[in-house]
Amino acid sequence: MASVSMTINGKQVSGEVEGRTLLVEFLREHQRLTGTHVGCDTTQCGACTIHMNGEAVKSCTMLAVQADSAEVSTIEGLANGDELHPMQEAFREHHGLQCGFCTPGMIMSATALAKRNPSPSEADVRHWLEGNLCRCTGYHNIVKAVMAGARAMNA
Amino acid sequence: MPRDDGIGASVRRKEDFRFVTGQGSYTDDLNRQGQTYAAFVRSPHAHATLNSVNTSAAAAMDGVVAIFTGQDLLDAEVNGLPCGWQVHSKDGEPMVEPAHPALAQGKVRYVGDAVAVVIAETLGQARAAAEAVEVDYGVLPAVGNMTAAKSGKAQLFEEAPNNQCYDWELGDEAEIDAAMAKAAHVVELPLVNNRLIANPIEPRVAIGDYDTATGEHTLFTTSQNPHVIRLLMGAFVLGLPEHKLRVVAPDVGGGFGTKIFHYAEEAIVTWAAAKVRRPIKWTSDRSEAFMTDAHGRDHETVAKLGLDADGEFLALKVQTDANMGAYLSTFAPAVPTYLYATLLAGQYTTPLVYANVRAWFTNTVPVDAYRGAGRPEATYVIERIVEEAARQIGMDPADLRAKNFISPDAFPYQTPVALEYDSGNYAGTLEMAKQAINYDGFAARQAASKAAGKLRGIGFSAYIEACGIAPSAVVGSLGARAGLYEVANVRVHPTGSVTMHTGTHSHGQGHETTFAQVIAERLGVPIENVDVVHGDTNNIPFGMGTYGSRSLAVGGSALAKALDKVEAKAKKIAAHLMEASDTDVEFKDGQFTIAGTDKSVAFGDVALTAYVPHNFPHDELEPGLEEQAFYDPANFTFPAGCHIAEVEIDPETGTVTLANFVAADDFGNIVNPMIVEGQVHGGIAQGVGQALLEGCVYDEDGQLVTGSYMDYAMPRADNLPNFTVDTQVTPCPHNPLGVKGCGEAGAIAAPAAVMNAVTGALRAAGVTKPIDMPATPSKVWAALHAS
Numbered sequence: 001m002a003s004v005s006m007t008i009n010g011k012q013v014s015g016e017v018e019g020r021t022l023l024v025e026f027l028r029e030h031q032r033l034t035g036t037h038v039g040c041d042t043t044q045c046g047a048c049t050i051h052m053n054g055e056a057v058k059s060c061t062m063l064a065v066q067a068d069s070a071e072v073s074t075i076e077g078l079a080n081g082d083e084l085h086p087m088q089e090a091f092r093e094h095h096g097l098q099c100g101f102c103t104p105g106m107i108m109s110a111t112a113l114a115k116r117n118p119s120p121s122e123a124d125v126r127h128w129l130e131g132n133l134c135r136c137t138g139y140h141n142i143v144k145a146v147m148a149g150a151r152a153m154n155a
Numbered sequence: 156m157p158r159d160d161g162i163g164a165s166v167r168r169k170e171d172f173r174f175v176t177g178q179g180s181y182t183d184d185l186n187r188q189g190q191t192y193a194a195f196v197r198s199p200h201a202h203a204t205l206n207s208v209n210t211s212a213a214a215a216m217d218g219v220v221a222i223f224t225g226q227d228l229l230d231a232e233v234n235g236l237p238c239g240w241q242v243h244s245k246d247g248e249p250m251v252e253p254a255h256p257a258l259a260q261g262k263v264r265y266v267g268d269a270v271a272v273v274i275a276e277t278l279g280q281a282r283a284a285a286e287a288v289e290v291d292y293g294v295l296p297a298v299g300n301m302t303a304a305k306s307g308k309a310q311l312f313e314e315a316p317n318n319q320c321y322d323w324e325l326g327d328e329a330e331i332d333a334a335m336a337k338a339a340h341v342v343e344l345p346l347v348n349n350r351l352i353a354n355p356i357e358p359r360v361a362i363g364d365y366d367t368a369t370g371e372h373t374l375f376t377t378s379q380n381p382h383v384i385r386l387l388m389g390a391f392v393l394g395l396p397e398h399k400l401r402v403v404a405p406d407v408g409g410g411f412g413t414k415i416f417h418y419a420e421e422a423i424v425t426w427a428a429a430k431v432r433r434p435i436k437w438t439s440d441r442s443e444a445f446m447t448d449a450h451g452r453d454h455e456t457v458a459k460l461g462l463d464a465d466g467e468f469l470a471l472k473v474q475t476d477a478n479m480g481a482y483l484s485t486f487a488p489a490v491p492t493y494l495y496a497t498l499l500a501g502q503y504t505t506p507l508v509y510a511n512v513r514a515w516f517t518n519t520v521p522v523d524a525y526r527g528a529g530r531p532e533a534t535y536v537i538e539r540i541v542e543e544a545a546r547q548i549g550m551d552p553a554d555l556r557a558k559n560f561i562s563p564d565a566f567p568y569q570t571p572v573a574l575e576y577d578s579g580n581y582a583g584t585l586e587m588a589k590q591a592i593n594y595d596g597f598a599a600r601q602a603a604s605k606a607a608g609k610l611r612g613i614g615f616s617a618y619i620e621a622c623g624i625a626p627s628a629v630v631g632s633l634g635a636r637a638g639l640y641e642v643a644n645v646r647v648h649p650t651g652s653v654t655m656h657t658g659t660h661s662h663g664q665g666h667e668t669t670f671a672q673v674i675a676e677r678l679g680v681p682i683e684n685v686d687v688v689h690g691d692t693n694n695i696p697f698g699m700g701t702y703g704s705r706s707l708a709v710g711g712s713a714l715a716k717a718l719d720k721v722e723a724k725a726k727k728i729a730a731h732l733m734e735a736s737d738t739d740v741e742f743k744d745g746q747f748t749i750a751g752t753d754k755s756v757a758f759g760d761v762a763l764t765a766y767v768p769h770n771f772p773h774d775e776l777e778p779g780l781e782e783q784a785f786y787d788p789a790n791f792t793f794p795a796g797c798h799i800a801e802v803e804i805d806p807e808t809g810t811v812t813l814a815n816f817v818a819a820d821d822f823g824n825i826v827n828p829m830i831v832e833g834q835v836h837g838g839i840a841q842g843v844g845q846a847l848l849e850g851c852v853y854d855e856d857g858q859l860v861t862g863s864y865m866d867y868a869m870p871r872a873d874n875l876p877n878f879t880v881d882t883q884v885t886p887c888p889h890n891p892l893g894v895k896g897c898g899e900a901g902a903i904a905a906p907a908a909v910m911n912a913v914t915g916a917l918r919a920a921g922v923t924k925p926i927d928m929p930a931t932p933s934k935v936w937a938a939l940h941a942s
C-alpha cells in the first residue's frame with residue numbers, strides 16, 4: 001500500500017492505494033467521483049479523460065501514485081453549482097450527447113483543446129477528438145458543440 | 156402559437172444536466188452495502204469438452220467467498236437461457252434449439268464461454284482466483300465461420316448433425332424461377348454482410364442483491380428492457396415470481412441491440428447473491444465485451460434480380476446463410492427471417508420475392524439483433540443489386556429506382572412478402588436527397604477528382620424498415636413467444652405536475668424529453684413540471700423496452716391513450732366544478748371551458764380537486780387523477796427514405812474518404828427534430844463504420860482476431876464528415892401520434908449507399924468485380940491493382 005495525496009477539483013484529498021491502483025479507480029472507487037467513466041482496457045476510448053496539471057490525460061493509463069501531489073480536475077469540478085461551464089452548456093445546447101457515457105471524457109478533452117486553440121475549426125476538432133470514442137452521436141453534434149463551446153470559453 | 160416545449164419543438168434535453176455534470180447514474184456507479192465481486196472463468200478454446208473443473212486451489216485463496224460451476228447450476232435446477240422466438244424450417248420442423256446453460260455443462264462452444272464464476276471480497280481477488288481455477292479441456296476441432304460449419308469439420312450439438320439450426324423459406328421458389336426465366340435481364344450478386352460488434356461505450360454490468368428480510372431479489376443491469384429480463388430470468392431461468400424479483404436498468408450508456416438480450420451473467424449474479432447472501436457486482440471489461448456481447452449481422456447472400464426490357468423489376472430471389480453463433484440468443488432466429496426477408500420488397504413493386512435462409516451454428520459468440528436487425532441486411536441486398544442492375548443495363552440509378560417505386564397513392568400496399576405498408580412517398584425522399592447532394596453536379600465533381608488523380612463515386616440507398624415493433628398478433632403468428640405492446644402510466648399530482656412511467660427504456664434516445672413534450676402539449680403544463688421515469692420494474696407496471704424503433708410509435712401511443720383517459724376524467728371533474736355536463740366541456744392549452752359561456756377552470760385546479768374531493772359526486776367520480784394504458788399496435792410502421800453517399804478514393808493508397816453524405820427520411824410526425832437528427836447522425840456513423848471500417852473476424856478455428864479497439868476499427872471523429880439530414884412527413888395512419896420511428900434508419904441505409912459509391916468509383920476505373928464490406932484501403936487497393 002502507498003499513500004497518495006492530490007488536489008481534486010480544488011479539494012485536497014489523500015488515501016491509501018495499492019501500487020497497481022489506476023488513477024481512474026482512485027477517482028471512481030475511493031473518491032466516489034463516478035463521472036469519470038471506463039469504456040475500455042486499451043487506452044482507446046477516452047471516456048476516462050480528466051485534467052492533470054491542466055493537461056487532458058486518460059486516467060485509465062496512469063497509476064494513482066503517479067498523480068501524487070498533482071492538481072486533478074474531473075467533470076464534477078467543471079460547473080459552478082447549477083451554472084454550467086460554457087463547454088457543458090454547448091454540449092447541451094447542440095445535442096452533443098445521447099447516452100452520456102462518453103460525455104465527461106469528451107467535455108474534459110474539449111476544454112483542454114479550447115485552452116490551446118480558442119477558435120478551432122471543424123478539422124481541428126475532429127483531429128483532436130481522435131482519442132475519444134462516441135458510439136451514439138456520429139460526432140456531428142459533438143463537433144458543433146466543441147466549436148461553440150471553445151468560442152464561448154474564450155469570449 | 157405553438158408552445159416552445161410541445162410537439163415539434165427542438166427542446167433541449169431534460170436529461171442532459173446530469174450527464175454533462177458527471178451525475179449520471181450508470182450501473183457501474185452503483186455499489187451495494189457489503190458488496191462482493193464476480194469474475195468469470197472463460198474458455199480460451201472455441202470448442203472443447205470440459206473434462207474437469209477443479210476449484211479447490213482457487214477456493215482457498217484470499218478473499219474468495221464462493222465459486223460456482225455449471226454442475227452447481229445443474230444441481231440447483233437453474234435452467235438455461237431461453238430463446239424468445241421460434242422459427243420453423245420449410246419442411247415444417249421447428250428450428251434446432253439446443254440448451255444454453257448459463258455456465259457451460261459438458262462442453263464449451265466459443266472463446267469466452269463461461270465455465271465458472273468466482274465471487275470474492277475484491278475484484279482483484281476474484282480475478283486472481285479465477286486464474287487459479289483448473290480446467291481440463293479436451294480440445295475439439297472448431298468451426299469459426301459458416302463455411303467451416305457447413306463442412307462438418309466439427310459438430311456443436313448432437314441434435315444438429317450438420318450444424319444447421321433451420322432452413323426456412325418465404326415465397327414460392329418454382330414460381331420465382333419461372334418468372335426469372337422470362338426476364339430480359341437477370342442480375343446476380345454475391346454479398347457478404349460483415350459481422351459487427353455493437354460496442355456501446357458503456358460495457359455490460361450486472362449487480363445481484365438479495366434481501367434476506369423480505370426474500371426479494373434485485374438485479375441492477377445495463378439493459379434496454381428490464382421487464383423482459385425479469386420475465387425471461389424470473390420465469391424461465393431461476394423460477395422466481397415477479398413480486399420477489401426487481402430488475403433495475405438505470406442510466407444505460409448505449410445499447411444498439413446488444414443490451415436487449417438476457418445474458419448469463421445477469422442470472423448468475425442474481426442467483427448467487429441469494430446463495431452467498433451478499434450483493435455481487437460484475438463489470439465487464441472491454442476485452443470481455445468483445446468476447447461475450449452478442450454480435451450482429453454475419454450473412455452471406457446470393458441475390459438475383461430479374462428485370463424486363465424496360466427495367467421493370469419482375470422477381471427477386473435471395474439465398475442467405477446466417478450465422479447464429481454457438482447458442483441461440485434471445486431474438487436471434489427472428490433476425491434473418493422475419494425481420495429480414497419480409498423487407499425484401501423494399502420500396503419497389505417487385506411482384507415476386509423469394510427468400511431461402513439457412514441458419515448455422517458456429518463456434519463463435521451468439522449473433523443477435525444489432526441496430527436495424529435484419530432490415531439493414533435486407534436493404535443492403537436490395538439496394539446493392541438495384542444499383543448493380545442500373546449499371547448493367549445502363550440506366551441512371553435514380554431513374555431505375557423511381558420507375559419501380561410503389562406510388563404514393565397505392566397505400567395501404569400489400570407486398571409479396573407478408574407485410575402491408577401503411578403509407579409512404581418514396582419519390583419524395585429520392586428527390587429531396589438528390590437536391591441535397593446536388594446530383595446534377597456529380598459529373599463535374601467527378602471530373603475534378605479525376606483531374607486531381609482521384610476516383611469519385613456516388614451511391615444511393617432507398618431503404619424501408621418495419622418499425623414500431625410490434626403488432627402482437629402478427630408477430631405471434633410468426634413465432635414470437637411474447638406480444639410486443641407497450642405500457643404508459645400518467646400520474647397527475649395534486650398541484651398539477653406530472654410523473655409518467657413508461658415501459659420503454661432510454662439509453663440515449665431522450666425519452667425524458669420527448670415524452671414530456673407530448674404531455675406538456677396535451678395537458679398544457681410546462682415541461683419543467685413533467686418527469687418521465689423508466690427502468691425499474693418496481694415502479695412501472697410492465698413494458699417490453701426499447702429496440703426496433705418502437706419507443707415513440709408504441710410507447711408514445713400508449714402515452715397518448717393514457718392521456719386521453721386523463722383528459723376524459725379531468726373533464727368530468729371540471730364539469731363538476733363548473734356545474735355543467737362533461738360533454739360540454741372543452742379542453743385547450745390547460746384550460747377547461749364551456750362553449751358559449753365565460754366559465755373556465757385551469758388544469759391545476761382540476762388536479763387539486765381530484766385529490767381534495769370535497770363535494771365529489773362519489774357515485775359518478777372517484778378521487779385521484781392517474782391513468783394507465785396498454786397499447787398494442789395495429790401494424791408495424793414503415794419509415795423510409797433515401798440516403799446518398801459520395802466518396803473519393805485515392806488510387807495510390809486505396810483510402811476511401813466519405814466526401815459527402817445526405818439523408819432524406821420520412822419518419823411521419825416528429826416530436827423533437829433535434830433529437831431525431833441526432834438519432835439519424837448516430838445511425839449513419841454506424842452504417843458508415845460497417846461499410847468502411849468495422850469487421851469482426853474469427854479465424855477458421857474460432858479464435859477471435861478482433862478482440863479490442865486496436866483490432867476492431869470503430870468510427871472516430873476524423874473518419875466522418877458532417878451529414879446533411881432532412882425529413883419529409885407522411886404521417887403514420889394507424890397510431891395516435893402519426894409517428895414511425897427514427898432510431899435505426901441511418902444504420903439501415905448507410906452501408907448500401909457507401910458501398911454503391913465505392914463500387915461505382917471502382918467501376919469507373921475498370922473494376923467490375925464488387926468488393927465486400929468493410930472497404931478498407933488494402934481491399935480497395937488490391938481491387939484496383941488486380942484489374
Ligand code: FES
Nearest residue numbers: 039045046048060
Ligand atoms: S477507459 Fe481510458 S481510454 Fe478507455
Ligand code: FES
Nearest residue numbers: 098099102134136
Ligand atoms: S453519447 Fe453515447 S457514447 Fe457518446
